[in-house]
């Protein structure tokens with residue numbers, strides 16, 4: 001089947017944060033948006049059909065994740081990620097960040113240390129601080145060609161100092177790494193050695209560029225010490241349907257989180273979220289593969305366009321996710337100021353400052369290629385104007 005990623009989804013005016021907050025959040029209501037992490041082409045037709053069938057049943061009462069739902073998740077985890085799980089290890093939830101917030105509260109106490117690997121998706125630190133826990137930063141190492149690696153010695157030192165929980169971002173937003181089996185095993189082993197609960201956020205685990213392979217922490221961690229968080233939301237563009245899955249092999253960890261969710265009446269996903277997730281994992285593997293090829297084409301466009309038109313901006317290699325990490329340090333201008341100039345020129349990106357590196361900006365490439373091409377012109381224009389104004 002031919003899938004269409006070239007036709008823009010009609011998002012402006014639909015309530016989409018990415019489009020409809022361009023004016024209020026950035027003062028640029030006409031600029032093209034390349035910020036918040038969702039996609040600007042349509043979800044897989046097989047998934048949309050399943051949702052339409054569910055809507056036509058015309059009843060939306062209380063629902064529980066069905067055995068068929070659980071089996072679809074387990075089959076996906078095994079066929080795509082090589083991890084054989086029991087269906088009762090799956091704890092469905094309404095989102096990954098809210099689940100991290102629950103986990104932080106359920107497994108740690110105020111003041112406890114929680115480790116993140118920066119620069120990283122900013123809600124990690126936000127959730128930790130909001131819960132009154134202490135953020136410990138294990139900074140990633142920027143290597144040759146902007147490929148990042150982990151500083152495992154520093155990680156071990158930190159963990160030894162009594163870190164209770166580590167949030168691994170795998171694949172990593174925003175640096176674009178797909179961690180190797182060796183890297184994931186090292187993290188899991190260090191967490192086990194130091195009694196640190198490993199929470200592996202693998203929301204981007206199906207967004208993998210050709211030549212790379214995701215290695216889930218599920219294949220490396222010890223059951224008593226591990227929570228893997230996944231969702232169909234990024235891959236199939238269903239973030240608004242609020243459905244994620246925690247996969248927890250250890251009975252004690254699972255029971256502790258379940259008990260917390262019961263105590264605070266934390267709901268299972270909404271009915272249509274469950275329908276979408278089951279349909280995605282049952283019927284949309286081919287769409288997922290085509291999307292990865294399309295994204296690889298978009299990433300190539302970014303590299304080619306910038307190397308021709310703005311070679312001083314270097315691009316981190318994209319191994320996974322649809323978020324590209326651009327080194328704008330040669331501008332001499334901080335990322336917030338640079339983003340303002342790009343907004344004015346017609347493209348909204350995320351400043352790197354929020355992730356912990358002011359010398360970078362983040363570009364979301366999950367959109368039709370024509371939109372990306374227009375956006376790149378605005379990126380170059382905004383960069384040049386910020387740089388000359390900064391002189």
Ligand SMILES: Cc1ncc(COP(=O)(O)O)c(C=O)c1O
Nearest residue numbers: 037095096097098121173201203
């Ligand atoms: C690493 C990571 N985790 C979680 C989320 C958000 O997940 P959710 O919408 O399920 O809370 C994002 C969204 O960009 C993300 O990049």
